[in-house]
Amino acid sequence: MLNFSKKHNYKGLLICVEGIDGSGKSTQIELLHSWLQSKGMDVILTQWNSSELIANTTKKAKKKNLLSGRTFSLLHAVDFADRLERTIKPALKAGFIVLADRYFYTALARDVARGVDPTWVRNMYSFAMEPDMTFYFDVSSKDSLERICANREPKYYEAGMDMKLSNNPYKSYILFQNRIIEQYRQMIDEFDLIRIDALDSIHSKQAFIREKVVELLNKNKIKIEV
Amino acid sequence: MLNFSKKHNYKGLLICVEGIDGSGKSTQIELLHSWLQSKGMDVILTQWNSSELIANTTKKAKKKNLLSGRTFSLLHAVDFADRLERTIKPALKAGFIVLADRYFYTALARDVARGVDPTWVRNMYSFAMEPDMTFYFDVSSKDSLERICANREPKYYEAGMDMKLSNNPYKSYILFQNRIIEQYRQMIDEFDLIRIDALDSIHSKQAFIREKVVELLNKNKIKIEV
Numbered sequence: 001m002l003n004f005s006k007k008h009n010y011k012g013l014l015i016c017v018e019g020i021d022g023s024g025k026s027t028q029i030e031l032l033h034s035w036l037q038s039k040g041m042d043v044i045l046t047q048w049n050s051s052e053l054i055a056n057t058t059k060k061a062k063k064k065n066l067l068s069g070r071t072f073s074l075l076h077a078v079d080f081a082d083r084l085e086r087t088i089k090p091a092l093k094a095g096f097i098v099l100a101d102r103y104f105y106t107a108l109a110r111d112v113a114r115g116v117d118p119t120w121v122r123n124m125y126s127f128a129m130e131p132d133m134t135f136y137f138d139v140s141s142k143d144s145l146e147r148i149c150a151n152r153e154p155k156y157y158e159a160g161m162d163m164k165l166s167n168n169p170y171k172s173y174i175l176f177q178n179r180i181i182e183q184y185r186q187m188i189d190e191f192d193l194i195r196i197d198a199l200d201s202i203h204s205k206q207a208f209i210r211e212k213v214v215e216l217l218n219k220n221k222i223k224i225e226v
Numbered sequence: 227m228l229n230f231s232k233k234h235n236y237k238g239l240l241i242c243v244e245g246i247d248g249s250g251k252s253t254q255i256e257l258l259h260s261w262l263q264s265k266g267m268d269v270i271l272t273q274w275n276s277s278e279l280i281a282n283t284t285k286k287a288k289k290k291n292l293l294s295g296r297t298f299s300l301l302h303a304v305d306f307a308d309r310l311e312r313t314i315k316p317a318l319k320a321g322f323i324v325l326a327d328r329y330f331y332t333a334l335a336r337d338v339a340r341g342v343d344p345t346w347v348r349n350m351y352s353f354a355m356e357p358d359m360t361f362y363f364d365v366s367s368k369d370s371l372e373r374i375c376a377n378r379e380p381k382y383y384e385a386g387m388d389m390k391l392s393n394n395p396y397k398s399y400i401l402f403q404n405r406i407i408e409q410y411r412q413m414i415d416e417f418d419l420i421r422i423d424a425l426d427s428i429h430s431k432q433a434f435i436r437e438k439v440v441e442l443l444n445k446n447k448i449k450i451e452v
Contacts, residue, residue, distance in 0.1 A: 057282070067308075074304040078300040086294075
């Protein structure tokens, strides 16, 4: 079924972080980014849903709450394909370390949680290469909710309100994020994700990540002074 | 490999026309539309690339000539999925005859002509049901060019200039449209398309199409006074 090209042949390296909102992954990848920069490495950081091409369309559609799960899924794939072609691949070719805050695992987890067929969505993303290393930030939906919604209600799509799981956005958030977490956990083995306990301290998570990244660089004969 | 649900279970009927630009298909489906309306039938006509949701994005991207074949392909799929969910399916459920000026065959032909993998694109569109009847308007690229480009140069994407087949837009048009025609011709058997010779007279094409449509309506026990 799966057709992912296991490994790209570019000079650079692709390192990703994954996990639901509030899992601390963005903080960690930003810290990693600064650290690699301070070591003089060629490194870029790229984010999910950042392609200019369709950012406005997605925003508009989300505001109107008018997307079906399928359309939603395809729209994110457009964004991903555009980012892959115009940001990630050229940087990898040029030998950069590319840090991706979310990669196609996000789509696989969310789309399937929204009821899209797992085989269909895997086939759709089969054009993308697998990263060289991916960290999955494991957090419970309850902890995630506490972190991101301390001062506000969860947003419509974030809470999966389109799924009609519950009329209460907090309850819906928990139910929907649990489905996403279930998908992520299944992918740990499927895609060799490195699990990070989101409840560990910022410092210890960063130390662990740097250690793993240095191993990866050494393995690929890329010099770094630690 | 293919996973198309051969037949939908809606009350209505889906009838499509396919073929490259200048094959006369739009004229024919408009004539069919008027005729069915004059017979008091519930009928709607829907066009390719007509979803408001992403029409602007596609236009903007085309203007900048910045799409890869893959992104192009996914962008059209978004449009198609949106049109399917919000126009075609509801109308079919309500028992309407839905006339589609281009359906997913257009994507299959164009995307593969642009170098996208045939299996990948068929898998992507596997969420869509097959139409009840599809007419393929067969025309040579030379006749097509004469019809649509009598007074202007072929447009960038229409001529497949992104494919770098030739620097001359007319030459490129012929080469690119030939690839599309090749894909369409392969689909005649694969999807049971009804071939129409584009060089036949407008009158005789319409007479043939009406005959076929009446047969289809009778077969589905939908009354029409001819």
